[in-house]
Amino acid sequence: MKKATVLTLLLLGITVSLTAQPGFGAGVKGGVNLATQVTTGSGEGVAVRSLIGFNAGVYGNVFILDFLAIQPELLVSSRGSDWDDPYYNVKDMLMYIDLPLLVRYQPVKYVNIHAGPQFGMLLSAKQQDDDTGEISDIKDWYNSLDMGVAFGAEANLPFRINLTVRYVIGLVSATNDVEYIEPWRNNFLQVSLGYRLIGDK
Secondary structure, three states, rough: HHHHHHHHHHHHHHHHHOOOOOOEEEEEEEEEEEEEOOOOOOHHHOEEEEEEEEEEEEEEEEEEEEOOEEEEEEEEEEEEEEOOOOOOOOOEEEEEEEEEEEEEEEEEOOOEEEEEEEEEEEEEEEEEOOOOOOEEEHHEEEEOOOEEEEEEEEEEOOOEEEEEEEEEEEEOEEEEEOOOOOOOOOEEEEEEEEEEEEEEO
């Protein structure tokens, strides 16, 4: 009984705390990723072209102050690279579930800048041979978890639309030593449009 009372009071306190904030909101978003992979090992001389992919998911924000908010997101996001090498002409096509946890600074209503860590869980990894078109599963070549830092800017447009431009820098190796000698990190540019379902920021 005491545990139930404490839990009830805790949930009530969280609810009151959230509703007492200067504002909170939520929405959906989706857009385009321009991804590549980089290494500081001997493979940095290999030509790696960018790979076009997508992102889609939901976001929420809780304003601690009128100009400062915490914004978590949950996204399905593609990345990878297009290896342009005479002996290795393939595309690595990766799919992740991403959880960015962003601090959002909004000095004016229509613009914000944001930054924070991003955690990714690998859903799939495929490799396409550009010469033959053959696609193979390479999930064993990649680590199941990815981590990076995200930073960007967002414009609040009319009709509850947001335009976000963000860059994510990989902090850990996406690859393991099953196939790749050097560690390769995921970097990608993300452009997305969002629609605010709740809130006006």
